[in-house]
Amino acid sequence: MAQLVGPLRKELADSLSSCRVLVVGAGGIGCELLKNLVLTGFKNIEVIDLDTIDVSNLNRQFLFQKKHVGKSKAQVAKESVLRFCPSANITAYHDSIMNPDYNVEFFRNFQLVMNALDNRAARNHVNRMCLAADIPLIESGTAGYLGQVTVIKKGQTECYECQPKPTQKTFPGCTIRNTPSEPIHCIVWAKYLFNQLFGEEDADQEVSPDTADPEVAWNPADAAARATASNKDGDIKRVSTKEWARSTGYDPVKLFNKVQLFKDDIMYLLTMDKLWKKRKAPLPLDWTEIHQLESSQEEAFGTGLKDQQVLGVQGYAQLFHRSVETLRSQLIEKGEGAELVWDKDDPPAMDFVTAAANLRMNVFSMNMKSRFDVKSMAGNIIPAIATTNAVIAGLIVLEALKTLNSDFDQCRTVNLQCCSFHVGVIGLVQILTLAVFAFDCLRNVFPVIGPSVQVSMKTTSVSNNNKFLSDFGIRNGSRLQADDFLQDYTLLVNLIHSEELEKDVEFEVVGDAPDKAPVSSVPEEGKNIANGNKDSAQPSTSSKAAAEDDDVLIVDSDEEPSSSTMETSLESSNRKRKHHDADTDDAASKRKRLDQQPADDDEDIIALD
């Protein structure tokens, strides 16, 4: 007869009390998860979160109270849990999981990692670290009434990045600048305007009319002509929005009348008559005219939230005026060369976007939106409640119990070969050259005959390429994709920067080679070139230098946060790159062969979109 400890069989209860788990995130899911873990019997828990507590968290992050607003989530969560379970052994980190201090060795301390995150960059990162450390990961997420839980275990299930994830929606520049048709276009425009006026100017965030819009021209040749013209003119005549604003002393009325805010630039847009053949034309607003109109009855406060009111044009014009003045003061206070960063929770910044977006909506005959609605869209707010998080966190723990029992077939994910093969440490991306990377490093997995590289759509020859990986924008955490010419096999390589390799070691390979050997029509010849891979030797190259084995490396840039010091040390299976002399003739002869290859190697590159 089984022995029970509470609801659990004794063996399970015992294994729980000795196991160590990591919870990444102490927010909506994290609070519920910590509570479930300790009540279930987990004793050793580490929790990490970089965030502090906000009042809007309190409707669901129940370990926090109003008095904790501003404090570290991880820290307060730990303290709250200890109050009902003092015997729990909890370590809290007020830090980002992407900090290189949390290296593979750190992850290897745990039997299980559970994500409770709200952004893709961190999820990708934890995914890669768990794969590198070979620790099971339970991934989860919630939004509104929906949520999901997935178990990720290297070699048993897909990883988080095996399936492509939809990227955030973006809008074409001409829609934002010339022909907005939905409130979101006006809101995006207003945020761009904020940056142009008060923040970091970005060439991709232009707010003025776009003369290069292909729709503007009556014939294509005209469009091309306009495009070149505007580029030329731009350098000479056009003054940046910010400089112009400064020159007027950020006069709200001048801003209003000029910057597409609502008069001059609108009138300029109107001259692009083709745009308005099939669309309703924008109606410019003039500051003085607005205020001469009888003030329209503002909608009664009524029973809604103050923020849910929709004002009239005058109301938003006034809001615009007030917010510009406040933001101007903020800029002055910050001093010379200051820049403001837009934040939905900063009232004047939010007021500015509300006002500017609504005025633009009015110009383009759209129904205006309340501050409440604008804030949702501008701030990408995801509605959230306690119950969804409670359910998901409950499911996470149930999956955790199965995982610890190694019941992967009971887990919810599909068994697929994972996408990733890791090249673990690339010591110092500033030092490793492209040539060495392509020839020596990748050769461990893949015979590389005449690789060429496509970096941001530009093809670069690899032979004798002494440019450093970092010159191509490759950095810690970058992911590269290698395809063989026949697109038969795709290899995803995660690069992790390290400064802690042994002397003379330029890189280390972590992880298993892929099962499938690339297609090769040449017989095995000469020396085994594999550098200590577990797998059997890859066929070496032959003098035939078959064109079909060309590889293309594509640099895939990830959204990495701006804060990242470039240090990660990895402990991997000890594979060292042999010294050149040890590699002997094979390397030398191969290189020689390749040097002789014609430059039209490049023709064999597979085009990227």
Added chain:
Amino acid sequence: LALALSRPRGEDNIISEEEAAQYDRQIRLWGLDAQKRLRGSRVLLVGLRGLGAEVAKNLILAGVKGLTLLDHEQVTEESRRAQFLIPVDADGQNQAQASLERAQLLNPMVEVKVDTDAVESKPDDFFFQFDAVCLTRCSKDLMVRVDQLCASRNIKVFCGDVYGYHGYMFSDLGQEHHYVEEKPKVVKGSNEANDGPEAKKGKVDPNETTMVKKTISFCSLKEALEVDWTNEKAKSSLKRTPADYFLLQVLLKFRTDKGRDPQPDSFAEDSQLFLQIRDDVLETMGLSSELLPNTFVSYCFSEMAPVCAVVGGVLGQELVKALSQRDAPHRNFFFFDGLKGSGVVDYFGSK
């Protein structure tokens, strides 16, 4: 046919700045009107163990007007370990009383009260002061009685329990439960002179939504538990019937006969009794014991915390839906099997 949505019960119709800030993320989900209805609702919660604590947390965070925690039992080491509201030094105190302080701290804007009486001893009119009642750890007879007297007064009735890895929730929202659903609005193209053919003619406008009114009816708990399995129609639906429904019947009988739930301390004895009751109950229903294999036994003891979280989450959300009269409710059972990780919504009772 006039569908009468009951008025928001709030004494004042204004949401304060403090509430707006705290409830922001949920107002953005279910709307201000729903939040006001919650704000005007009083709820009775019976039983403050693992499941009860989860429901209490969820309702308090949602922002109901008042929540009464009713429990006559005392804190034991086992009961304290099952939930997160009771302080470590509270052994011997009343369970509801011990939970009060932490419950109140979850949201000072909710009136949290305690009642230490046994629910069986309460007179009928005690229940009439509430808009919804949620019964956990109650006997079948008590639940049937409370359900009968509440449903006729438009008081929403919920029952729920967690037994080891298994849990269930039942709801009776009355003969006529009115609610609304938010649906996207279909925008028709306009015919103004200076508009050309607009790209959006006839398309669904994601920015505009409309509220659709609906009505749904529920049967009583008595009917739901007294399904006749001997007729042909019932027999044919047996394959699709979750075993958890029968597990519930067995556990309710155990509770009635023993006056308590299966306890880890008396595992051997209680397991035997459980199997015996299973045989009796299924035989009375005219069904085979095979519907509930012996393996069920060892997974029905105490309360699994994650199962309390799942069932408490669903139950909490059903209460929110019923009180706010928004979104389609589950009808009328939700069963959760923590071993399989499967949740099922199913209807039992007269159609």
